[in-house]
Amino acid sequence: MAKKEDDARTRLQGAALELFRERGYDRTTTAEIAARAGVTERTFFRYFPDKREVLFDGQVILRTALTGSIAQAPSGLGPLDVLFQAFRSLQPALEANRSYARPRQDVIAATPALQERELAKIAALTHALTLALKARGVSDLRAVLAADVCMAAFVWATLSWLDDPKVGLGDRLDAAFRELKGLLAENG
Amino acid sequence: MAKKEDDARTRLQGAALELFRERGYDRTTTAEIAARAGVTERTFFRYFPDKREVLFDGQVILRTALTGSIAQAPSGLGPLDVLFQAFRSLQPALEANRSYARPRQDVIAATPALQERELAKIAALTHALTLALKARGVSDLRAVLAADVCMAAFVWATLSWLDDPKVGLGDRLDAAFRELKGLLAENG
DNA sequence: CCTCGTTTGTCAGTAACTGACAAGTAGGAG
DNA sequence: CTCCTACTTGTCAGTTACTGACAAACGAGG
Structure with a gap:
């Protein structure tokens, strides 16, 4: 016990x-x-x-959920879509956790030492995503870039949703990934 | 004095x-x-x-160099190209600094506490890039994503070049940004 | 009841970091 | 040259994060 x-x-x-x-x-x-x-x-x-x-405990759960999603994704999908789908699958769990995550994020935002630790946790998660993509046959460099930019989109969506829940987390995620594809497309 | x-x-x-x-x-x-x-x-x-x-002192110089480059970039350029050009302008300074940066990076790689700090410095730099892009009229979300993905490309290029200089820093940067733009093409 | 494994408390110690104050040191004004 | 001022450094005492070693409590099982 x-x-x-x-x-x-x-x-x-x-x-x-x-x-x-x-x-x-x-x-x-x-x-x-x-x-x-x-x-x-x-x-x-x-x-x-x-x-x-x-203040940092849920990271293992997040990581296993994400890497699991990635491993199970259909093989035709490109890396961006694989990651997008993986992040979307987190939505219910995150919404259920909001009442804890919100005050926690306030504390982190007010404390440089905690921001550092959060960045490290995010970086570790990003690294796990990179490995999961490489396990699907994505090249090293491409996996790094895809994981990093998708994590940036996810973090943006989550933080802005914690700050103002009037727009739902799902919509934020959609908006972030739409913007991401627009960025790469228009920039040629 | x-x-x-x-x-x-x-x-x-x-x-x-x-x-x-x-x-x-x-x-x-x-x-x-x-x-x-x-x-x-x-x-x-x-x-x-x-x-x-x-071990972290050059960040101010880096930041001013980058934000200066961004502010002076031609107004027709998209955010990705603006940032790419800014990073390329750092090449000579970085190459001149390699003999110091290389052992320093070894120490950081062996020390979790220093990795945390480095991530924090990179995040601060990325934030500065985001602001510089927004000053050019780029939207908030787009600026965040562009800054983050370009920083990821830059970091990848720099680290892989420090690890093995047989391929030059300029070539690494080119490869990273080419890969970045290729991300969407195949991804649909 | 005894025993064993796990959890906890106690204690002593190291090292990062800070505030307050004294002492040295250089440079300019007279 | 001397005094004055500003800046840099040393000294010291103190707080707090963190660790190792050992003992005590405590619950499960024979």
């Missing part, structure tokens, strides 16, 4: 987000997070390798 | 790169860097806000 473990981990994440929202990331110590979660500072570092990591 | 200042700063950068190559980033303390540069640890932190930053 990993019952207690999951409890403590979840409590730590909740306590961290609360405190970061109340006092800001820099004015919150790991000891305070641990105290609010009812454990000691040492236990915090047993669950998370560093203070930043407490 | 900022004579002593520049001396100390330069010495610190040199000492840091040396030590990182000898022992690795993690096994090098800021006190050791300072000692090799002939100053105290406190002085290190007067010149650099944190330990990582000692």
Whole structure:
């Protein structure tokens, strides 16, 4: 059983987000997070390798979902469309997660150290996409460029949707990928 | 006069790169860097806000060069071509800098903490490119996508050229941007 | 009840980073 | 040459992120 473990981990994440929202990331110590979660500072570092990591946990799920989608995509599709479809398949999960993702993103936006970590996570995800494309026979350079630009479109869509949900996430994704193809087409 | 200042700063950068190559980033303390540069640890932190930053200094020069190029580009050009031209104008400076950039890149590649910082610097540069494009009347979304994909092409070209200079930087840049434009053609 | 594996607490230590203040050092005004 | 000023550096004390080692609690199973 990993019952207690999951409890403590979840409590730590909740306590961290609360405190970061109340006092800001820099004015919150790991000891305070641990105290609010009812454990000691040492236990915090047993669950998370560093203070930043407490806000970055869903990346593994995202990665497996995306790479799975890519592997299963019909073989006739070009890399851009493969990735677009993979990102669209995330839509329901993201929408269900919005109430957590929104305040979390506010904290990240206010904290350079967390922005750095987020960029690293995005880069790791992009790298996984690149590998998944190469496994489909896409050339190295092309895989890199396709993964990078699609990730940029996805990030833009997600952030603008978190900022203002009046336009749905699906529409944002469509708009971003339409713009992407327009960019490459008109520029010749 | 900022004579002593520049001396100390330069010495610190040199000492840091040396030590990182000898022992690795993690096994090098800021006190050791300072000692090799002939100053105290406190002085290190007067010149650099944190330990990582000692390896990231040329970003301002890069940014001004790129944004300047973009602002001066002929108005008929599309965003991709504007950025391509801007990056090509960096070629001589980059080639002159290779003997420093090469070992530096090795250290970064071996150190996750430095990779994070580099991603943050690249993201900041990309943001500056986005603003420069918007100043030319490019729409927000299109500017974001164009800046991001061109930066990806540039980074790919630079890294692969640092890794193996048998193919020149100019050729790498050409190849990356050619591939970029080919992305859509086959992708439908 | 005992035992074993897992989780947690305790403690001591390292290293990044900061603020406050003192000391040196160069350059210009008199 | 001397004093004054501005800038750079050293010193010191302190906070906080993070780690290793060891002991204690605690729940499951024999």
